[in-house]
Amino acid sequence: MKKVIKNGTIVTASDTYQADVLIENEKIAGIGSAATFGHVDDTIDATGCFVFPGGVDPHTHLDMPFGGTVTKDNFETGTIGAAFGGTTTIVDFCLTEKGKPLKKAIQTWHDKSAGKAAIDYSFHLMIGEMTEDVLKELPSVISNEGITSFKVFMAYKNVFQADDATLFETLIKAKELGALVMVHAENGDVIDYLTKQALAKGQTDPIYHALTRPVEAEGEATGRACQLTALAGSQLYVVHVTCAEAVKQIEEARKQGADIWGETCPQYLVLDEEALRKADFEGAKYVWSPPLRPKEHQDTLWNALKTGGLQTIGSDQCSFDFDSQKSLGKDDFTKIPNGGPIIEDRMSIVYSEGVEKGRISLNQFVDITSTRAAKLFGMYPKKGSISVGADADLVLFDPSVERTLSVTSHHLAVDYNAFEGMQVKGVPRTVLSRGQVIIHNGSYVGLPGDGVFIKRARYGNTLSNDRVEL
Numbered sequence: 001m002k003k004v005i006k007n008g009t010i011v012t013a014s015d016t017y018q019a020d021v022l023i024e025n026e027k028i029a030g031i032g033s034a035a036t037f038g039h040v041d042d043t044i045d046a047t048g049c050f051v052f053p054g055g056v057d058p059h060t061h062l063d064m065p066f067g068g069t070v071t072k073d074n075f076e077t078g079t080i081g082a083a084f085g086g087t088t089t090i091v092d093f094c095l096t097e098k099g100k101p102l103k104k105a106i107q108t109w110h111d112k113s114a115g116k117a118a119i120d121y122s123f124h125l126m127i128g129e130m131t132e133d134v135l136k137e138l139p140s141v142i143s144n145e146g147i148t149s150f151k152v153f154m155a156y157k158n159v160f161q162a163d164d165a166t167l168f169e170t171l172i173k174a175k176e177l178g179a180l181v182m183v184h185a186e187n188g189d190v191i192d193y194l195t196k197q198a199l200a201k202g203q204t205d206p207i208y209h210a211l212t213r214p215v216e217a218e219g220e221a222t223g224r225a226c227q228l229t230a231l232a233g234s235q236l237y238v239v240h241v242t243c244a245e246a247v248k249q250i251e252e253a254r255k256q257g258a259d260i261w262g263e264t265c266p267q268y269l270v271l272d273e274e275a276l277r278k279a280d281f282e283g284a285k286y287v288w289s290p291p292l293r294p295k296e297h298q299d300t301l302w303n304a305l306k307t308g309g310l311q312t313i314g315s316d317q318c319s320f321d322f323d324s325q326k327s328l329g330k331d332d333f334t335k336i337p338n339g340g341p342i343i344e345d346r347m348s349i350v351y352s353e354g355v356e357k358g359r360i361s362l363n364q365f366v367d368i369t370s371t372r373a374a375k376l377f378g379m380y381p382k383k384g385s386i387s388v389g390a391d392a393d394l395v396l397f398d399p400s401v402e403r404t405l406s407v408t409s410h411h412l413a414v415d416y417n418a419f420e421g422m423q424v425k426g427v428p429r430t431v432l433s434r435g436q437v438i439i440h441n442g443s444y445v446g447l448p449g450d451g452v453f454i455k456r457a458r459y460g461n462t463l464s465n466d467r468v469e470l
């Protein structure tokens with residue numbers, strides 16, 4: 001089965017050019033003039049569209065338990081939403097429990113995703129402790145499971161938070177095994193103290209979520225993680241960076257030659273702390289950890305994306321219904337489940353606010369929403385690339401369409417849109433996952449369950465047609 005995408009403008013992380021793309025079965029089989037491709041079974045016209053490699057979202061939480069409830073969007077609704085937004089690969093966080101085998105946690109995540117995912121996916125593995133049992137299991141996590149990134153939480157005291165010894169040992173072990181360590185960098189002990197103080201004063205509204213998680217707590221934890229990484233001679237990826245204090249730490253460490261990468265998310269680029277003050281408990285819709293920051297941090301984040309101080313955009317998709325789930329924290333902000341719905345709007349917001357407003361170039365857009373994450377997480381050039389042999393994960397993006405983001409038009413299960421009313425330019429008109437059209441002109445035409453699990457290469461290695469075991 002041969003398909004051709006004709007008349008589009010191909011945009012990669014490095015180049016922009018006119019060419020047609022030949023797809024044979026699941027792969028890109030040629031790039032050039034359709035006239036040279038011979039007989040094809042199907043032609044897709046991309047006139048007026050950019051042809052991007054499918055988005056790679058390195059940070060999602062689907063079907064994840066949190067604060068006594070479970071995210072509203074699961075692997076089916078979440079990945080369909082992702083596909084509508086032009087994302088064709090996600091890496092979700094597999095939570096682990098202390099004292100329980102890692103293998104069991106991984107199996108739980110396979111059970112949640114297999115047969116449901118509409119796009120390809122992989123997992124990062126949470127490390128909450130570094131025991132003899134964990135140490136014994138890690139080599140197999142890398143070489144058999146194909147999971148080559150570990151996540152350590154420096155916050156959420158008494159829930160997910162790991163101590164510095166665990167972080168340091170994880171960094172050392174990751175270096176030895178070829179994994180990338182990811183951190184949620186906030187000082188959980190300081191936040192715990194400030195939270196208790198606020199509650200004792202009767203400060204229970206959503207805004208106190210932000211006020212008890214100051215930028216200093218993020219800056220300090222980010223700096224600590226960077227220092228420990230340099231000491232271990234390891235590699236680090238800081239998730240959801242929100243503020244100038246954290247950016248400064250990452251930039252400084254990189255200047256010193258440390259192997260450190262930083263991600264931010266659309267919400268921190270376009271929303272600010274004032275949203276948490278909305279009346280009638282509406283502020284709860286904007287409760288993320290780390291929290292939204294005062295507006296002045298947005299310029300720092302955009303500048304860091306432009307100049308390379310931050311390198312990726314994850315969604316941190318973690319949705320909870322406003323009516324039945326966020327409401328758990330009506331009388332106590334600490335009980336509001338953290339997170340929001342972004343997986344679908346991630347690329348449109350970054351295109352519209354970034355490229356259209358001249359903050360980043362078109363090629364940078366592809367790099368930060370797709371290619372860089374594919375490289376860092378061992379999936380390139382299979383994912384994140386338009387090249388012969390790569391998976392035919394492609395987005396035909398029409399930049400001329402103007403639309404309004406809304407709960408009434410999004411495709412997630414959750415009952416609100418954090419970007420309600422926001423005007424964006426551009427829409428993914430057609431989306432292909434491994435050569436199959438899954439989104440076309442506003443309809444999902446794929447099959448849930450067609451997404452497959454990607455076993456990833458070790459940190460710094462490439463992944464081509466078949467997994468490379470090095």
Ligand SMILES: NC(=O)NCCC(=O)O
Nearest residue numbers: 184288289316318338339
């Ligand atoms: N970010 C957030 O508020 N929720 C998801 C969990 C996490 O990434 O910390």
Ligand SMILES: [Zn+2]
Nearest residue numbers: 184240289290
């Ligand atoms: Zn986090």
Ligand SMILES: [Zn+2]
Nearest residue numbers: 059061316318
């Ligand atoms: Zn997250």
